[in-house]
Each structure stands twice: as C-alpha cells, then as structure tokens.
Amino acid sequence: MTIQVPSNVKDPDKVRQRRAQIIRAAVQLFAEKGFHKTTTREIAQASGLSTGAVYEYVASKEDILYLVCQAIHAEMERKLMDSLAQSGRAADRLRNAVEAFFRVIDTMQEDILLIYQQSKALPPEQLRAVLADEVRITGIFEQILRAGLADGSLSPDPEAIPLLAHDIVVCGEMWAFRRWALRGMDLEQFMRVQTQMLLQACGCSLESGGGAVHHGG
Amino acid sequence: MTIQVPSNVKDPDKVRQRRAQIIRAAVQLFAEKGFHKTTTREIAQASGLSTGAVYEYVASKEDILYLVCQAIHAEMERKLMDSLAQSGRAADRLRNAVEAFFRVIDTMQEDILLIYQQSKALPPEQLRAVLADEVRITGIFEQILRAGLADGSLSPDPEAIPLLAHDIVVCGEMWAFRRWALRGMDLEQFMRVQTQMLLQACGCSLESGGGAVHHGG
Amino acid sequence: MTIQVPSNVKDPDKVRQRRAQIIRAAVQLFAEKGFHKTTTREIAQASGLSTGAVYEYVASKEDILYLVCQAIHAEMERKLMDSLAQSGRAADRLRNAVEAFFRVIDTMQEDILLIYQQSKALPPEQLRAVLADEVRITGIFEQILRAGLADGSLSPDPEAIPLLAHDIVVCGEMWAFRRWALRGMDLEQFMRVQTQMLLQACGCSLESGGGAVHHGG
Amino acid sequence: MTIQVPSNVKDPDKVRQRRAQIIRAAVQLFAEKGFHKTTTREIAQASGLSTGAVYEYVASKEDILYLVCQAIHAEMERKLMDSLAQSGRAADRLRNAVEAFFRVIDTMQEDILLIYQQSKALPPEQLRAVLADEVRITGIFEQILRAGLADGSLSPDPEAIPLLAHDIVVCGEMWAFRRWALRGMDLEQFMRVQTQMLLQACGCSLESGGGAVHHGG
DNA sequence: CATGAATGAGACTTCATTCAT
DNA sequence: CATGAATGAAGTCTCATTCAT
Numbered sequence A, B, C, D: 001m002t003i004q005v006p007s008n009v010k011d012p013d014k015v016r017q018r019r020a021q022i023i024r025a026a027v028q029l030f031a032e033k034g035f036h037k038t039t040t041r042e043i044a045q046a047s048g049l050s051t052g053a054v055y056e057y058v059a060s061k062e063d064i065l066y067l068v069c070q071a072i073h074a075e076m077e078r079k080l081m082d083s084l085a086q087s088g089r090a091a092d093r094l095r096n097a098v099e100a101f102f103r104v105i106d107t108m109q110e111d112i113l114l115i116y117q118q119s120k121a122l123p124p125e126q127l128r129a130v131l132a133d134e135v136r137i138t139g140i141f142e143q144i145l146r147a148g149l150a151d152g153s154l155s156p157d158p159e160a161i162p163l164l165a166h167d168i169v170v171c172g173e174m175w176a177f178r179r180w181a182l183r184g185m186d187l188e189q190f191m192r193v194q195t196q197m198l199l200q201a202c203g204c205s206l207e208s209g210g211g212a213v214h215h216g217g
Numbered sequence E: 001c002a003t004g005a006a007t008g009a010g011a012c013t014t015c016a017t018t019c020a021t
Numbered sequence F: 001c002a003t004g005a006a007t008g009a010a011g012t013c014t015c016a017t018t019c020a021t
Helices: A012-033 A040-047 A061-082 A090-107 A109-121 A124-151 A158-177 A187-201 B012-033 B040-046 B061-082 B090-107 B109-121 B124-151 B158-177 B187-201 C012-033 C040-047 C061-082 C090-107 C109-121 C124-151 C158-177 C187-201 D012-033 D040-046 D061-082 D090-107 D109-121 D124-151 D158-177 D187-201
Strands: none
Touching: A012 A040, A012 A061, A012 A109, A040 A061, A061 A090, A061 A109, A061 A124, A090 A109, A090 A124, A090 A158, A090 A187, A109 A124, A109 A158, A109 B109, A124 A158, A158 A187, A158 B158, A158 B187, A187 B158, A187 B187, B012 B040, B012 B061, B012 B109, B040 B061, B061 B090, B061 B109, B061 B124, B090 B109, B090 B124, B090 B158, B090 B187, B109 B124, B109 B158, B124 B158, B158 B187, C012 C040, C012 C061, C012 C109, C040 C061, C061 C090, C061 C109, C061 C124, C090 C109, C090 C124, C090 C158, C090 C187, C109 C124, C109 C158, C109 D109, C124 C158, C158 C187, C158 D158, C158 D187, C187 D158, C187 D187, D012 D040, D012 D061, D012 D109, D040 D061, D061 D090, D061 D109, D061 D124, D090 D109, D090 D124, D090 D158, D090 D187, D109 D124, D109 D158, D124 D158, D158 D187
16 A cells, blocks of 8 residues: 655666655645645745756655655654564553553644644645555554453443543644644643543553543542 | 724625625635635636726635635634534533534535635634634533533543543534535434543533443453 | 827727716826826826726826826917907017917916926827927917918028927926925016016017116127 | 856856847847747857757756846947037936947847837846836936036926936937837937937037927917 | 757636616 | 615635646
8 A cells, every 4th residue: 555656767766765755845845834835946946956856756746745744654654663672561552652652643743733624735646645654553552452351451332442541642643733732731631531541441440640540430 | 802804895784795795605616626716707707707896895715715715714603603502511501512614614615615724824813813713612522511610410531621622623614624524414414423432521411412322341 | 190099998088078077086196196196096086987997088097197287288289368459569479379278378387387398298290299289289370470471570590490499398388397386476477577588588679678678788 | 236147167267258148139039020939049050059058058048048147138238328429518428328329229220129028028127127128228227317407407397207217218219119109210310309308308509409499389 | 879959739817898677 | 865785796816736848
C-alpha cells in the first residue's frame, strides 16, 4: 500500500536527499499556510531548489503532499517503535506504548495536525495509502490489546479491540488537533487523564498511573 | 464571538432564504471536493443563483465557508439541545446526552468531517469564531460533569473535567472523521464501547449500559 | 453642439431636479476617485436615489459624466458672464475678464481638474460637445481681443488671437491642474504674474496691474 | 523619488528588454483607449507576451501605467537635455531650451496627453513620483531663469520664477493637451507666439525671435 | 541534471444595467 | 415613477507545470 512517486532522476541517493529537502520545506509551509495556499515556487525556494528541479523529483504538487504525509507517518512509527518494550506483560507494554505514543505526538503536533487538515487534498489512491499508514499505527495498539487478551493482563471486549486501538490513537492525537482547546493543560496532566481512561477501557488490571483513580461512587 | 457576514441586500428574510440556498449547495460541494477545489461558480449554479447574486449575500468565498461552518454547528447544537433531558441525576443526563450526541454525529457525518478538514481555510478571525462554537458544544458536557460532581452522581477528577468533555466530543466525532476505519462496525456497537469508556472515565456509578462491563483483571 | 441626454421621465422639472441631485453627487465622487473607480451604485446612494431611479434620468454612466461636464462648464460660464463688464475699452474689459476668470477658477478648482482628467472617458460625440463648451469659453476672450484690435486698446497679432485666448484659459486653469506645484503661492501672487504676462502678450497698453513691471534689462 | 517596480525575473537585462516591450504596447493602448479601458490581456498580446509573462515583470496593471509615465518623462528629459546648450547667456539658453522643449512636445504629443489624462489612475505614491518628474523638468527652466537673473540677461521677478517655469512648461504642453483646439496652426506659428510671450514675461532683453514684436499701445 | 522564464487556463470578484414588483 | 435584487460578461491576477538553454 505504498505508492511509487516517480522521479526523472536515476540516482536513488540523490533522489532521497533532494526529496528530504523538499519535504522539510513543504512540511513547514503546509503546516503554516495549508496545501492550497502554498505554491510550488515557495516550496522550491524554501528547499533550495529551482522550480524546475522540484519537478525532477516529483511529478506534481500532490506528490509532495504525499511524500510529506508518508515522511510524517514514517517518523512517527520510527519514534514509536524505538521506545516500545519488546517483552513483559501486555498490560505493561500497553501503558508503555501509550505513554511513548503521547510523547511522540507532543513533539510532532504540527505534523499530525497537517495530516488531519491537508490529507483531503490528496488524490484518492494516495489518500488510501496515507490512511493505510494510520491503520498500521493503530495496528500496533491492536496487537498489544490482543496480546493482553492472550496473557490475561488485559480484558478488552474482543470485538471492541479495533475501536479501542482507534480510541488510543485519537485520544492521543487530539493533543495535536485540539491544541487550541487544551492550552490550559500541560502534557503530563493530559497523559494522566487519557491514559487512565484508555487503560481502564482496555480492562487493565494494574492502575499504577500517577493520577487519582476514581472508583465509581 | 459571532462574526457578521455583510450583505448588500437589506431584507433579512431574503438574506436568510438565499443564504440557506447557498449554504445547502456549498456544504455538499465542500464535503465532496473540498473548499479550494470548489469554485464560486459551482456554488452559484448549485444554489440556483447567478454568480453575481451570490456576492449580494456574501463578500467572499471564505464567507461562504464561514456560513457553512456556522450552520453546521447551529444544527448540531439545535439537534443536541432538543434531545437533552432537562432534569434527573446528572449521571443519567450525561448518558442521555452522550447518546443523543452520537446520534447527531451519525446523521451529520459529512458535515463534521467538513469542519475538520476545511476550517483551516478560514481567515483567522472566523476560524476563532468556529472554534468558539466547538467550545460551546463541549461546554454542554462540561456543565453536566460539574452537575454530576455536585449531585454526587458522577465523580470526575475536577481538574480533568474540561478534558473529559473534549474526550466525549472527540470520541464521538471520530465516528465521522475516522469513518474510513470504522466501516466494520455499526453505530450501536460503536456507541456501546465509547459510552462505556467515557462514562467510566467520568466516574459514573450506575453501569446500566448494554455493553459488557470489564472489571480490571 | 449640445447633446440630448434621454430620460424616461416626462416631467421636465422633475428631470432637472433629479439630475441636479445626481450631478452634485457625481461631481464629488468623480473628483475624488475618478470616473472609472466610481460606481453607479455609489452615485445613486450619494444622490439619494435608488440604483434603478438613476437610470430613469440617464441612459448610461457616461451620460452622468457628460451631465457633470456640462454642469461645470455652465457654472463657469455663468459665473464668468456675471462679472464681465459690458462696456469700456476692450483692454479694461480684458483685464477685468481675466481677473474674473481666475477667481472663478479658484472657486472651481476640483471641477476644472475633473474635466481635465476625466473627459477622456466620454464617448466621442459627447467629448466633442464638452470641448465645444471650452471653445465657447475661450471665445469670450477671443472676442475681447478682437474688440481691442478694433478699438485700438489692444494690439495682438491678429493671427495669434485664438492662441492668445487659449493661453489665457490655460494659464488660468493651471491654477487648478497644477495645484500640486503651486502650493507655495497665493491666488493674488499667481494672478499678478499671469495677468502681467498675458496682458503684455496681448499688447495691452495700460500696465496698471499691481505687480512690479519688468522691462528687459 | 523613484519607486521600484518589482519583478520576478532576476536578469536585469531581460527585465529591461521585456519592460520595454510592455511599455511600447501600453503607451499605444493607453493613449488610444485610456488606462481603464485597456485590459491586461490586450497589453500582453500587443507586447508579444503571454498574460502570465507580463506579471513576471510587473506586479499590477498600475505598475504598467507607472512604467509608462516614467518612460515618457525619461524620454522627454533625455531629448530635452540632448539639445540644451551648455553655455552662453542665459537668455539665449532659455530661448534655445524653450524651442527644444516645444519640439520635443511636438514629437511626443500623445505621450504628454497620456500623462495628463491617465496619471490620476496611479496609486498615490506612484503619482507623487510622476509629479516629481514634472517638477524636475520644470526645474530645468527654473535654473535657466535664475542664471539669467545672475548674468543679467533675464529679469524675471525673482518670486515669480517657479511660476514662470511652469508657464513655459504648460504653454508648451498645451500643444499636446489642447491639440483639438489648435488644429488650425502649425508648430512654427505656435512656437513663435508662445516663445514671444514667455520670453517677454521672463524679461528677456533681446527680442530676436521671428514673430512680430508688439509694443503696448 | 539544473535553471527559471514562459505559458495559459482558470479563479475570484466587480459592476453597469435591467426588470419584476 | 421608484425600488433594489438579479444578471453575467468581463477584468485582473495566480500558479502548476513545461521546456529551451
């Protein structure tokens, strides 16, 4: 589900390097002004290439948006993977993964917002590929939930597992896309509340989080 | 926090009527193609007005987007308000409100998606007004949570109340903006899982919902 | 050489009155913003008529400009005629006419500038009519010059009479159309220098003007 | 007091060359139809560029008008300077300059008319720059007059010098902007009368001009 | 490969004029 | 006669993309 972006240039290293320049510039511009209000000229200029050169590495402006979304997802995934514990009880790995995920989101706020707001501008096929990336990220949590069901450390409704995984992702990403509403909190507060809610929903047995734990009155 | 959209036409009834036409057409087009790929001519044509006539009721294309967002939020609020119980324990009113909210979202999927994807195209001031609408909707849930704290039927962490309200809104709205990921579920399933999670997070004492209740293993 | 501006309205008094309103508003607007940047709506509004009503008294925007030019010339001529001595030596009448003319110009600066800057926007036929008005005004001075040739009080080159008349008009009107360059002078200074130059050019015998008379060194 | 017109194109030679094309086309069109009735497309077409190409060399239609005015004034000044005697009595240099100026006007009638009729369409700042050009041209005559005062070959009222310079300019330029009234004369006749009047007003001692010299009375 | 000038379709908006009420 | 909403042609300007150098 990864779509090839064609390039006139043969040397793959050069392509990688130039596209990195383009992506770096475009991420910033798209986040700031949005896809449609950003011109290819601006992207070229900001990436240190000429107008024409950009089109040696990309076939259309939409390709750039696709590369940007891809790069963001790749970075998210990489960062997330890096801090995932590979062993232990699923419940602990979940708590760990959620925290890692939230911290990744915090460092990539603008990027996540960018995907939420601009991916609609992608052509259908590329949009599908981007959504597939999100499915893969969500899948990370799904897998842990299933592992928890298996090892007994979590007790989610089996049918609800996909949705719970989405809840984790969405309740984390809102730190980015509802930023305007959450100015009053700091990340730790946010994480405490969200983690508490999400883990409880997953039937996590051990409530060792820092926040006050509320037992229904 | 409501911004005036100027019109050349004086008769307020006519303005209302024509703007309704414009909004109806624009909602559809924006949802389908996005704000930037929709032309003013298309909007005019789809609303049965001439190009020039549209500009008798609106000063710019962005005004149309603002009217659209406003209309969507107004409809959401109206529908939500209509089905809100005015009395009873806060816990019951919350459950009721969440269900009502989710059903509203289900009927307004495209509209909510539209706001998520297109509001970035608004000029700053109008964007602020649209966000203020979302704040007001979120406030509905905040108030119930506070009432629950007061009448003892809910026990949210007082500091977490604003965030919990946002969780309710976001965990509902994902039915719209993650539609592509939730094709496998039906609304009732979705509501059961989300309601369960959210109410529990709010410290709702009586778990009378239909879903399986998970007590941490 | 006066072109009829058609009106749908039959009652000539009403036409006169309404056109006066239109002209009053248009003069101001044209002087301020120019013909092309003034909209018919603005003219209607400023004259207290509805958009449609204006077109009951005028067939086109250009008609309004024509009416404006006509009105300005008529006022100039009226004011000038009012203060023209009817008898006496031509030389005296000339001096008197030049002074009167200059004072008229001073009170009608914007109007004269308007004609200089906007008459190009007139349709050919109406432009011709406006130029004919200017010819008529120039003719006033021509006649006095010829009278002076006849009564011996002036001695212009007979062939130069038309040009000298234009010189009088232009050297007066520059008080309006070179206003930006003459900020440093007052009207009296200006009149003294110009009158001196013009009368001398017309071979005026009696140099009774207030200014110092310079005999070539 | 020269305003920079921005261009996307970096190569100054190309900018000069393309702008020359644009100016050539625009002068003709503006003179013929006026600024507002000329479309940017017509300018592009007449200058052999595409619509978009024009906007690589200019930021707005008004910029074109500004370039046109600038170019006209530059050409006037250049032509005038070329034929100015650098030495001799100021009185002779004045006569010489006036003649040169009048001949320049004769060759540039449409251009001068263009400035009179269209400069009102300029944005304020650019209008100021254009008027500054006219001030500079007028200044040429002012300087000669002052020199004449110094070398005794002219005896203008010192306070009247600026106005006399304007008289020279205006009494020359009327050959362009009153062309419709002067069809009956030829340039030589015109020059004779005007030169006579103007030099006399400047207190020029030696009346060696070709025209009949009239001594008052 | 790189450059950047050129293209031209098309976007938004304005506004003189009309005409039903 | 008066009103003012409606029309729609036309204008200015933008910008993704191409291609000669």
